[in-house]
Amino acid sequence: MSYLAEISRTNPTCFIFLVDQSKSMDEPFGAGTGQSRAQGVADAINRFLQNLAIKCAKADGIRDYFHIGVIGYGNEVASAWGGVLSRKQLVPISTVANNPLRVENRTRQIPDGKGGHLEQKFKFPVWIEPFAGGKTPMSRALEVAMEYLELFISLHPFSYPPMVVNLTDGLPSDSDPRPHAEAIREMTTSDGNVLLFNAHLSGLVEQPVHYPSDESGLSDTCAKLLFRMSSVLPSKFVDAARGESFNVTDESRGFVFNADVTSLVRFIDLGTRPFVPSARQ
Amino acid sequence: MTPSRFACTAYHAPKRDHAADEYEDAWAANPELGRFALADGATESSFANIWAQLVVNAYVTQPQLAIDELRQQWSDQVDGLELPWYAEEKRAIGAYATFVGLHIRNDGQWKAFAHGDSCLAHLREGQLLAFFPMRHSTEFTTSPPLISSREGTPEWVRLAGHAEPGDRFCLMSDAMAQWFLRIHERGQSPDMIFDQWQQDRSLFQPWLRQERESGMLTNDDTTLLEIRFLPYESRESR
Numbered sequence: 001m002s003y004l005a006e007i008s009r010t011n012p013t014c015f016i017f018l019v020d021q022s023k024s025m026d027e028p029f030g031a032g033t034g035q036s037r038a039q040g041v042a043d044a045i046n047r048f049l050q051n052l053a054i055k056c057a058k059a060d061g062i063r064d065y066f067h068i069g070v071i072g073y074g075n076e077v078a079s080a081w082g083g084v085l086s087r088k089q090l091v092p093i094s095t096v097a098n099n100p101l102r103v104e105n106r107t108r109q110i111p112d113g114k115g116g117h118l119e120q121k122f123k124f125p126v127w128i129e130p131f132a133g134g135k136t137p138m139s140r141a142l143e144v145a146m147e148y149l150e151l152f153i154s155l156h157p158f159s160y161p162p163m164v165v166n167l168t169d170g171l172p173s174d175s176d177p178r179p180h181a182e183a184i185r186e187m188t189t190s191d192g193n194v195l196l197f198n199a200h201l202s203g204l205v206e207q208p209v210h211y212p213s214d215e216s217g218l219s220d221t222c223a224k225l226l227f228r229m230s231s232v233l234p235s236k237f238v239d240a241a242r243g244e245s246f247n248v249t250d251e252s253r254g255f256v257f258n259a260d261v262t263s264l265v266r267f268i269d270l271g272t273r274p275f276v277p278s279a280r281q
Numbered sequence: 282m283t284p285s286r287f288a289c290t291a292y293h294a295p296k297r298d299h300a301a302d303e304y305e306d307a308w309a310a311n312p313e314l315g316r317f318a319l320a321d322g323a324t325e326s327s328f329a330n331i332w333a334q335l336v337v338n339a340y341v342t343q344p345q346l347a348i349d350e351l352r353q354q355w356s357d358q359v360d361g362l363e364l365p366w367y368a369e370e371k372r373a374i375g376a377y378a379t380f381v382g383l384h385i386r387n388d389g390q391w392k393a394f395a396h397g398d399s400c401l402a403h404l405r406e407g408q409l410l411a412f413f414p415m416r417h418s419t420e421f422t423t424s425p426p427l428i429s430s431r432e433g434t435p436e437w438v439r440l441a442g443h444a445e446p447g448d449r450f451c452l453m454s455d456a457m458a459q460w461f462l463r464i465h466e467r468g469q470s471p472d473m474i475f476d477q478w479q480q481d482r483s484l485f486q487p488w489l490r491q492e493r494e495s496g497m498l499t500n501d502d503t504t505l506l507e508i509r510f511l512p513y514e515s516r517e518s519r
Contacts, residue, residue, distance in 0.1 A: 006500060010298050050370075057367040058303075059327045059359075097367050122373070123366040243424065271324025271501065272455070274377040274427050 002192025003234035005160040007065045007270055013160040014067040014090060014152045015052070017045055018141045020168035021074030025132035027169070027203055037169045037201045038130035044167055044199065044261060045070065045128045051265040053097035053125075062094035065270060069148050070127070073141035075134035082129065089148055100125035138172035142180035149187050149194060156189065163195045165261060166229075169202060171222050181229035195234070197254030198226035199261045208259035211241060213251040223257050230255040233267075240267040285312035286387050286511050292478060292485045293504040297493055306454045306504040307333035307378075311341035315385040319452040319506050321399050323377035323427055327368060328359045332376035332430045340382040348428070348435065355430040375431030381414075381452050385444055385510060392441040397425040400458035402451040403442060407472040409465055410448075414438040418462035421455055421499075446512040449475070456501035463497055475507060 007013050025038035035043070049068065056062045067090040072080030081088050083101045106124045109117040145164050152162055164184055187194040200223045209217060211233060215224045230253040233241070241248045244263065254264070266273075289312055295304035305322030307330065318337035322329025335351045359372055379397025393401050395414045398421055403411040415421065428435045444450070449472065453461060464471045478485050492498035 008298055050367075053367045054370045054374075055325060057327060057371040059368060059372075061365075062367060098365065103366050123369065125366055269423050272321070272377075272379075272423055272425065272427070273325035274323055274374070274429065 003161065003236060005158060005189070005191035007160045007268070009064050011159055012065050012067055012092075012156065014069065014148075014156075014162040016069040016071065016090075016145050016148050016162065016164045017048075018138070018145060018164065018166040018168075019045060019070060019072045019080050019128065020136060020138070020166075020170070021072045021080070021131045022134055022136040022170070022173070023074070023132055024136070025074075025130075025169055036130060036132070037203070038132040040201050041167045041169075042126075042128045042130040044201075046124070046126050047260070048165070048262050048265060049096060049127055050125055051262050053093055055265055055268070055270065056093050057097070062097045064092040064094050066093040067091065067152065068093055068096050069145075071141050071144050071148070072131065073137050074131065077137055077140045077144050080128060082127070085127070090152060096127065097125075100127050101129065102126050135173035136168070136170060137174040138166070138168060139175045139177045139180050141166075142177055142184060146180070146184055146187070149184065153187065153189055158190045161189050161192045161194050163197065163264075165197045165199065165264070166226070167199045167201065167261070168222075168226070169200070171225065178225070178229055185231055192234075193231070195231045195254060196229060197261065197264065198230045198256075199259070200226050200255070200257045202258055204258070206258065209255075209257035210246050210259050210263070211248050211252040212255060213249040213253070218257065220257075223255075227253060227255045236269060237264075237267040240269075286513065287312040287315060287317075287385070288509045288511055289317065290479065290482075290507045291504065292482075292507070294486070294489050294502070296502050297500045299502075304502050305330040305333060306502045307337045308452065308504055308506045309334075309337040309341040310506065310508070314341065315387065316341040316382070317385075317450070317452055317506060317508055318380065318382040319399050319454060319504060320378040320380045320428075321397070321454040321502065321504075323379075324501075326374065326377045327371040328355070328430075329376040329378055331355060331358055332428075333378040336378060336380055336428065337382075340380075346382075352430055375429045377427035377429055379425055379455070380428055380435075383450055383452060383508070385450070385508070389444040389446075389510065390441070391444055391450075392439065394437040394439045396428055396435040396437055398455040398458065400453050400455075400461070401440070402453070402458075402461060403444070404449040404451070404470075404472055405445060405447070407470045409470070411440060411442055412462070412465075413440045415458060415462065418459050418466055421459045425455070444510045446510060448510045450508040450510070451475070452506040452508070454502060454504045456499040456503050457505050460492060460498045475505075479507075
């Protein structure tokens with residue numbers, strides 16, 4: 001049986017984000033927000049990290065259940081951390097949480113219990129800034145991710161399998177990424193294979209797609225490629241996704257199209273949890 | 282003053298590799314009033330230990346649980362604290378806990394109520410007479426109903442019965458309750474193990490290690506509040 005290892009401070013797992021920073025990321029995101037894709041990706045990662053940090057937060061600080069890496073690919077393939085984390089590879093979540101580039105004060109609408117809404121202030125940390133320049137060396141980014149993974153797995157061979165999240169708007173410019181994706185998915189800890197998830201931020205104005213079981217509903221060539229590269233969701237993720245009313249099956253893959261990947265944070269089991277929607281923008 | 286008809290013993294331990302101050306179950310006993318309670322603070326919430334302790338303390342000392350008053354007390358303790366952004370966000374979400382409470386009168390009539398997967402067992406000479414609110418070891422999940430320190434109205438599950446002198450009640454947080462059911466489903470009785478602990482309390486820790494290693498006991502905060510309903514002439518206190 002796989003994907004059953006307990007995630008703990010003594011047996012942490014890791015997330016590696018691959019961030020497309022190619023020139024095309026300057027173009028508009030199809031979700032109708034008026035944002036560039038680069039802004040959409042930066043927001044997606046910042047929101048993911050925010051939710052992950054909150055998940056690990058206790059009254060006395062952050063518990064290091066996760067180590068986090070962010071690899072940007074565009075002009076170069078390199079660590080995309082900034083500020084004091086600059087050039088670092090895998091960083092414990094407590095170090096991430098305590099070292100954002102800045103913390104913005106934002107507001108969100110919450111139900112007031114009387115049919116209306118209230119404005120609630122909240123803090124939104126920013127680690128990754130939007131950037132767009134160069135080509136799309138996705139295959140090279142997957143190779144670098146493998147180097148991170150080899151190191152992590154050598155240090156934590158019994159961990160819950162590491163997870164790689166690739167956020168991109170298009171086709172790679174360097175080579176067919178599928179063999180690299182397959183090589184990543186074949187890496188293992190004693191608890192199972194590394195999981196590769198993909199989020200496609202497209203310029204197409206189409207309905208968001210979450211965790212499809214097949215590619216028949218995907219019209220875009222790149223979306224189909226990314227779907228094929230993605231891991232099948234572990235059964236506990238499927239159960240958690242069903243609990244949140246996602247339309248998933250046992251064949252669902254870790255792929256989203258023009259949609260938020262933050263729900264993955266909620267699928268991870270750290271213990272008894274209240275049902276609380278992701279921190280919103 | 283009438284002597285208490287209850288002998289009560291708590292066995293508890295934090296999750297493996299966790300410090301004692303990271304334990305987030307809470308229990309309280311008031312043998313004089315025959316009121317006992319256990320709550321399990323949710324792992325993925327913060328200040329849950331404070332919330333769990335407030336709820337059990339209120340149950341054993343007051344006839345009714347005034348949840349809104351407890352929410353105010355929780356807020357008074359935590360909302361003024363200066364915290365980093367992530368702890369502030371987590372506090373805004375609130376603390377969460379499951380709960381089970383038992384009230385036994387001196388004539389043996391008892392009633393209990395629960396919310397979530399903290400459980401009660403009623404045993405007589407090794408026989409399980411009642412177990413609630415969970416019914417099978419496979420029913421436990423990471424998303425049980427929870428009492429929030431911020432909002433909502435708990436939907437209590439209730440049970441009542443009659444105790445005879447010598448009966449044993451167990452209030453358990455989820456890991457212990459699931460273990461209990463697993464043993465029971467094998468046709469065995471946990472009663473004998475509890476008897477051993479009663480003779481020698483130091484047996485609890487080796488049992489805990491062994492059962493966690495074997496996978497029979499989920500690695501989680503583990504609590505058993507064991508209550509024995511005594512004959513009038515018997516008085517014990519541990």
